[in-house]
Structure formats: C-alpha cells, structure tokens
Amino acid sequence: MHEVSICEALLDQLTSLAAQQGWPRLRRVWVRLGLLSGVVPDALEFAFAAMATGTPAEGAELLLENEPGHFDCAVCGELELERMDFTCPQCGGALQLLRAGRDLWLSGVEPMPS
Amino acid sequence: MCENCGCESPDPFQVHAGPDAGAAAHSHMPAHGHDSAPVTGWHAHPAENGSVTWHHHGDAAPRPLLDANQRAADLNRCYFRDHGILALNLVSSPGAGKTTLLKTTLERLHPHIGCAVVVGDLETQADAEALRPTGAPVIQITTGTVCHLDARMVAAAVARLPHTGLRLLFIENVGNLVCPASFDLGEAHRIVLLATTEGENKPLKYPPIFHGARAVVITKTDLAEPAGFRVELARQAITQVAPQAEVLTLSSRNGDGLDTWVAFLDRLLQAFDPRG
Known part of the structure; x- marks a missing residue:
C-alpha cells in the first residue's frame, strides 16, 4: 500500500503545474504506469479521489494507461503487451x-475550460 | 534544446503561442534518467469545445512518481560502493526461511568475511535476536505498519552499523512479495527466496518482485516431496518471469545446497568491484 x-x-x-499555467481546475489527469510498478489501480484511484480535495485536481477524473512490457515467445518472437501475461496471445x-x-x-x- | 522548436528554454512547461492558436503550443519536459535522452516535448491538443488536452509520448515527465525513494536508493548505492560493501536485498513471503538461511550463512561466512545484517519486521526484535549469536552486527528495523523497507530506513540503519571490515551486508526485507518490489534500497542485487511449501507458480503471480532478481533461492527442499513441489515447474516459472536469474536450491535444515549458496555469495563478492 x-x-x-x-x-x-x-x-x-499537478498543483505546481496548475499554478505555473494558471489553471484553476483540472478536468482529467492521465497517469502512465509500467507493468512492474506494483500499483493497484483501484487503490490509486481511491487515494486520488480522497487526497485531491482542496487542490486543482479536486473532482478530476484519473485515467490510468499501461505502458506495454516486452515479452518473448519462442515461436512468434518479441512482442509488446499492455498486461502481464505469460501466455502468447498469438500461439498460446x-x-x-x-x-x-x-x-x-x-x-x-x-x-x-474557463 | 527542444526538438520541436529549437528553443533553449529551461522551463519545462513553457507554452509557445503559435500563429494558429493552439496548434503550435507545446511545452518542454526534461527526459529523466538517461544521459543521452533527448528533451521530449509535451504538446497540446485543442478540441472544438474549447478544452485542451496536454500530454507527452513516451516516458518524459516532470519526474517519475516514485522518485523520492529512488534518489535515496541511488545515494545508498554510492555509499555502499565507496565503502566497499556488497549489499544484498533478501525478499520473500513471510516464513520462506530468510532468517534461518541467514543464520546458517553467517555461521559459515562471518568468521572469514565481515558480514552484517539489517532486518526489517513489522514488530518484535525476534529476528535480530536469532541472528546475534552468530557474532555479526545486526540492526533491527521495526516498521510498525509499513509493509516494506525503503531506502531511507536502510540508510539510517546502516549509519548505526560498525563498518570496520564490513564487506557483505544482508538486508532482510519485511516478509512480503508485493510492496518491497517497488522500493529499491540501493542494493547491488535482489535475491528472492521461494519455499517449496509455497507452490511453484509464485513467480507468475508476483512478477515485479521476481523480475530483475539476481537469483531465486528455492528453500526447504527437504519438504519438497511432502509438499508435492516440483522443482522443474518452479524453474520454468522463474525463467518466464526472470530469465536472467540464477536458480539455487537448498535446505537450511539438512544442509543440502548450502555449499553452492556460499560459493554463489563468494562469486558475487569476487565480481563486486567497488570502483566500478
């Protein structure tokens, strides 16, 4: 945790970025995470919703994107996957x-938007 | 220099007003980490409804969000190198045999090689008390409710260790296969223990802790048969998640595999170049 x-x-x-740019409020925020970050998306979303109160990110939507990892399949070669998976989606x-x-x-x- | 516009602005979020409002607006974000990485720009996508989305491609960002620990870990790594200390981060689930293996290891090694231990637990001094009879200096960190050691805790503990003759530092992490994966301690190598009582597929279930490990040590091999543990299946799973990891098997109880383990540690010490 x-x-x-x-x-x-x-x-x-986010707070310093908003101050620099003169943005009073943010609508959406994107965070990109590595497959090995060990972050639980639900827990991060929960923390964000609770802790953003009183900051420009209050009420903002948090969007998480996975950064693909690189895998190797003996048959199909190297491929990129956005989720941790040890079975080749092409050949099984x-x-x-x-x-x-x-x-x-x-x-x-x-x-x-203002 | 910004690749998009060629300007030299150090301001990572500088906005350029373009001739056609919006389209040329972008900001500069310093890339992190790699010396040769180009400065990568953020850019804005104006939408018809007046909103603007700012983003960047790739891994350019103000700084990674786990940066605070990473900086402390980098400092630890420099410190260990400067003092000629090989630091190993021992991780496993609770009860996989870290303390028992350490006790046996220290009994064999400490008379010849200066060893010390930093051990983390939520509560109690039990592990430190189990290890002290070996004669090696031991610092116990009780983390309270924190489920992992972080680089700052380790730095504070190491400051309390006598350094004379110290060459090999074991950091026994809190028993947990999840959280310690996200916290670099500045160690030279992470070593994961996997007990035969845990089942063969742990590596596939907890990739972050296994991936990048220098070695995976399969412990309690004396219990493999009653537990129905198949070493070959475990090896397969380890190879899938941590292709570079060396796999060792041992039993601290009956002594099987301990010679190989000690020889492995010796090899790490030989290969450790404090000036490198």
Missing part, C-alpha cells in the same frame, strides 16, 4: 518477460 505516497507526488506535480505458447517499466509518470492533463 504505497499508493498514498505516489498520490502525494502526483498531486504535488509460454512467454518470457524481457523488460517492463517499474515507475509511473504523469502523462497528460486537461484543464477545465
């Missing part, structure tokens, strides 16, 4: 996880 500290970092970034064979991201990033914002 480290979603709370992640959420603090996210809200810090076993997959090897080659690499995937561990971190997560603020990847987009939509200010509330």
Whole structure:
C-alpha cells in the first residue's frame, strides 16, 4: 500500500503545474504506469479521489494507461503487451518477460475550460 | 534544446503561442534518467469545445512518481560502493526461511568475511535476536505498519552499523512479495527466496518482485516431496518471469545446497568491484 505516497507526488506535480499555467481546475489527469510498478489501480484511484480535495485536481477524473512490457515467445518472437501475461496471445505458447517499466509518470492533463 | 522548436528554454512547461492558436503550443519536459535522452516535448491538443488536452509520448515527465525513494536508493548505492560493501536485498513471503538461511550463512561466512545484517519486521526484535549469536552486527528495523523497507530506513540503519571490515551486508526485507518490489534500497542485487511449501507458480503471480532478481533461492527442499513441489515447474516459472536469474536450491535444515549458496555469495563478492 504505497499508493498514498505516489498520490502525494502526483498531486504535488499537478498543483505546481496548475499554478505555473494558471489553471484553476483540472478536468482529467492521465497517469502512465509500467507493468512492474506494483500499483493497484483501484487503490490509486481511491487515494486520488480522497487526497485531491482542496487542490486543482479536486473532482478530476484519473485515467490510468499501461505502458506495454516486452515479452518473448519462442515461436512468434518479441512482442509488446499492455498486461502481464505469460501466455502468447498469438500461439498460446509460454512467454518470457524481457523488460517492463517499474515507475509511473504523469502523462497528460486537461484543464477545465474557463 | 527542444526538438520541436529549437528553443533553449529551461522551463519545462513553457507554452509557445503559435500563429494558429493552439496548434503550435507545446511545452518542454526534461527526459529523466538517461544521459543521452533527448528533451521530449509535451504538446497540446485543442478540441472544438474549447478544452485542451496536454500530454507527452513516451516516458518524459516532470519526474517519475516514485522518485523520492529512488534518489535515496541511488545515494545508498554510492555509499555502499565507496565503502566497499556488497549489499544484498533478501525478499520473500513471510516464513520462506530468510532468517534461518541467514543464520546458517553467517555461521559459515562471518568468521572469514565481515558480514552484517539489517532486518526489517513489522514488530518484535525476534529476528535480530536469532541472528546475534552468530557474532555479526545486526540492526533491527521495526516498521510498525509499513509493509516494506525503503531506502531511507536502510540508510539510517546502516549509519548505526560498525563498518570496520564490513564487506557483505544482508538486508532482510519485511516478509512480503508485493510492496518491497517497488522500493529499491540501493542494493547491488535482489535475491528472492521461494519455499517449496509455497507452490511453484509464485513467480507468475508476483512478477515485479521476481523480475530483475539476481537469483531465486528455492528453500526447504527437504519438504519438497511432502509438499508435492516440483522443482522443474518452479524453474520454468522463474525463467518466464526472470530469465536472467540464477536458480539455487537448498535446505537450511539438512544442509543440502548450502555449499553452492556460499560459493554463489563468494562469486558475487569476487565480481563486486567497488570502483566500478
């Protein structure tokens, strides 16, 4: 359960970004996460909704996007998948996880139109 | 320099008003981490209803959201290197045999190689008390409700350790296969223990902790048969999730595989170059 500290970092970034750009409120926020980030989406959404109160992100919609990981299939070769899966979607064979991201990033914002 | 417009602005969120309002507006975000990474721009997509969506492609961002721990971990890594200390992060689910393996390991190694232990638990000093008779210095961190060690806790504990002759530091993480995966401690290697009583498919269920591990140690091999644990299946699962990991098998109770484990540690020490 480290979603709370992640959420603090996210809200810090959003608050300074909104102040810099003169955005009083944000409508939507995108966060991109690596397949190995270990973040539970529900927990992050819950933390965001609770902790955004009083910040420009209050009431904003949080959209999570998975950063694809790289897998290897003995038959089909290297492929990118947006979810952790060890079965090849093309041939049903076993997959090897080659690499995937561990971190997560603020990847987009939509200010509330004035 | 911004690749989109060629300007030299250091302001990561600078907005350029383009001739056709909106279309040329973009901002600059410094790419993180890699020295040669280009500065990647955020850009704006104006929509007909007047709203604007700002985003960037790839991994350009103000900074990754787990950055605070990563910085502390990087400092630890430098510190360990400067002091010639090989640090190993031992992780597993609760009861996989970390403390028992450490006790046996210290009894064999500590007389010859300066070892120390930092051990994390939610409560009690039990693990530290179990390890102290080996003679190796042990610092217990009780994390309270925190389910993992982080880099700052480790830095504070290491500061309390006597450093004379210290070459090998074992960090025994809180028993948990989930949260410790997200917290780099600055160790040279992560080593995951998997007990035969846990089943063969743990690596497939908990990829973040297994992926990138230097080694996976299958413990309690004396219980493999009664538990119906098939080592070959476990090896397959480990290869899928952590293709680079070395797989060792041992039993701290009957001593099987301990020579190989100690030889493995010795190899890590030989390969560890504090100046590298």
